[in-house]
Amino acid sequence: MGDTIIKSAIKRAHEHAREDAKTLENPVTPVDMALDMTGMGVGHLAKAGEGAEHLAQYYEALAHGREARELGEKLREKEKSTGDKVLETGLALAGQIPGAGHFVNTIAGMMFDIAISSDASRVTKLRSRCYVYFVAGYINKLTLADTGVPGRKLDRKYFDLGTVAAPTPNSPGSFNVQISLMHYASEHYTDGGWRGLGFKPQVWTFPDQYVAKWSPELLGRAMATQLHKREYLIE
Numbered sequence: 001m002g003d004t005i006i007k008s009a010i011k012r013a014h015e016h017a018r019e020d021a022k023t024l025e026n027p028v029t030p031v032d033m034a035l036d037m038t039g040m041g042v043g044h045l046a047k048a049g050e051g052a053e054h055l056a057q058y059y060e061a062l063a064h065g066r067e068a069r070e071l072g073e074k075l076r077e078k079e080k081s082t083g084d085k086v087l088e089t090g091l092a093l094a095g096q097i098p099g100a101g102h103f104v105n106t107i108a109g110m111m112f113d114i115a116i117s118s119d120a121s122r123v124t125k126l127r128s129r130c131y132v133y134f135v136a137g138y139i140n141k142l143t144l145a146d147t148g149v150p151g152r153k154l155d156r157k158y159f160d161l162g163t164v165a166a167p168t169p170n171s172p173g174s175f176n177v178q179i180s181l182m183h184y185a186s187e188h189y190t191d192g193g194w195r196g197l198g199f200k201p202q203v204w205t206f207p208d209q210y211v212a213k214w215s216p217e218l219l220g221r222a223m224a225t226q227l228h229k230r231e232y233l234i235e
């Protein structure tokens with residue numbers, strides 16, 4: 001039963017992250033939006049007088065600005081070293097997300113290698129961050145642990161999605177989910193990255209070792225590891 005509840009939560013997080021990541025696949029910048037807005041009807045408004053003339057001049061300035069911006073981006077991209085690109089790709093998940101608490105930064109740091117080793121780093125970086133905050137909200141509701149309070153709108157969205165998806169504390173569903181996550185942790189490497197290739201499944205005695213090893217961080221790692229798979233990061 002706990003496995004079923006977890007799978008349902010993962011599916012919810014993936015569905016939302018897949019849609020939100022499309023903004024990176026088809027980026028629209030503020031300048032692009034301004035060009036579209038000022039471009040509509042400029043020809044017709046030109047007959048209206050001086051106001052339209054100013055609008056047309058503004059549009060022209062924006063167009064030049066976009067050309068300059070695109071040229072600048074190309075030059076900067078050409079001049080970047082491989083190290084700079086790697087750093088830029090992984091900065092948000094290198095273990096310290098600005099403004100995030102200890103729980104979020106711990107989980108994010110562990111998932112860092114997985115997120116940047118994918119085929120589409122910009123998209124997977126965003127999905128990874130979404131998943132980390134989803135897990136933070138989920139564990140916050142599940143265990144009543146302090147997992148931080150996100151400040152950014154997107155981070156808050158996934159934190160709230162996690163709290164909604166999690167079962168009520170001290171309910172039968174909550175117990176089943178925690179057992180599911182602990183059992184997953186006993187059989188899988190949950191410390192992040194690819195260093196666990198030699199990990200061998202363990203057999204934890206219940207309830208003694210489950211109680212001794214239990215922690216909100218371990219539950220969070222177990223859930224985040226299940227979310228940081230290729231199908232959820234890319235597909």
